[in-house]
Amino acid sequence: MAASPERTDAPAPRREPSILDVAREAGVSAQTVSRVATGKDVVKAATRERVVDAMRRLGYRPNGAARALKAGRYRSIGVIMxxxxxxxxMRTLEAIAGEATAAGYSITLIPLDAATQGSVSGAFARLGEESVDGIVIIIEAHRLNESEIVLPSGLPVVVLDSSAEYDLPVIDTDQAQGARLATEHLLGLGHRTVWHVAGPEESFSAQRRRDSWERTLRAHGAPVPEPIIGDWTAESGRAAGALLASIPEATAVFAANDQMALGVMHALHEAGRAIPGDVSVVGFDDMPEAASFWPALTTVRQHFHEVGVAALQALVASIENAHVDDTALVPTELVVRASSAPPRA
Known part of the structure; x- marks a missing residue:
């Protein structure tokens, strides 16, 4: 007995609607549908609405790759962080993503564990496969400045928070201004000098803040204590604070970020040193929790949103072949709260 042919109940693959399907549904030409899909302004409003309605009914999705090939743009931006x-x-990335969306671009994020030649070059290669129109680099480590790291030619690039000496637009917070404001605030309260809990030595931001702190002390004829190096974490700040608590003449401390300032304050509390009665503390960032520290933290406010927006706008301008300034520094501001006061008489 001959075997009966096998039955299959699997449905046939669903065919995606084509531009011709939309044209028939809307009663227009395929060329008109193409003009609507690519955003051309030559289509009458009533016709455009009819075509868009047909696209929705059929579930038609314009071919993004084809549009990009035709327009010479992918409407996509890479971010290496x-x-x-x-x-x-994270605040800067949020601003970049929001501004990109408003400008009609998508974001492809490549996070790196370390800014080495291989990792950065690999990130560029991956973004090349993603077909991006430009790249924002948020890498503060000095290793980005190594000569063996070659940036892609012909692709717009904007660098954030870096000492990289490339012929590229660089957007950054005015780190030196912020550190000067913090140091001058404490000196202005009458403290003989200001101790500094610095960020990691490989950090460009930490170096800028540390150098400005030292210059400000020297400009005011104040002694320059040896900086205590941290790693941005509250734990490293707590270790620094334990050391500072054992130095009676340390009456004013400028920490290079709010997290380390929190650790410093924790250690001072543990040692029985009153803040700001015995020691005044100033941070850097103005993170949302800073106002809820005990006491509320005096700190330097960075405008991360403005930095991210400026970076994205500079990159889009570069993509569109508009003029872009080489460097843009976003100003900081001092926010005075309860953690700083004149020294005891």
Missing amino acids: FSLATYGN
Whole structure:
């Protein structure tokens, strides 16, 4: 007995609607549908509405790759970021993503564990496969400045928070201004000098803040204590604070970020040193929790949103072949709260 042919109940693959299907549904030509899909303004409003309605009914999705090939743009931006763990980087990334959406671009994020030649070059290669129109680099480590790291030619690039000496637009917070404001505030209250809990030595931001702190002390004829190096974490700030609590003449401390300032304050509390009665503390960032520290933290406010927006706008301008300034510094401001006061008489 001959075997009966096998039955299959699997449905036939659903065919995606084509531009011709939309044209028939809307009663227009395929060329008109193409003009609507690519955003051309030559189509009458009533006809455009009819075509869009037909697209929705049929579930038609314009071919993005084909549009990009025709327009010479992918409407996509790559972001290479050194760390997702820091408050400032995440706030900046949020601003970049929001501004990109408003400008009609999507974001492809490549986070890196370390800014080395291989990792950065690999990130560029991956973004090349993603077909991006430009790249924003948020890498603060000095290693980005190594000569062996070659940036892609012919692709617009904007660098954030870096000492990289490339012929590229660089957007950054005015780190030096912020550190000067913090140091001058404490000196102005009458403290003989200001101790500094610095960020990691490989950080460009930390170096800028540390150098400005030292210059400000020297400009005012104040002694320059040896900086205590931290790693941006509250734990490293707590270790620094334990050391500072043992130095009676340390009456004013400028920490290079709010997290380390929190650790410093914790250690001072543990040692029985009153804040600001015995020691005044100033941070840097103005993270949302800073106003809820005990006492509320005097700090330098960075405008991360403005930095991210400026970076995205500079990149889009570069993509569109408009003029872009080489460097843009976003100003900081001092926010005075309860953690700083004149020293005891």
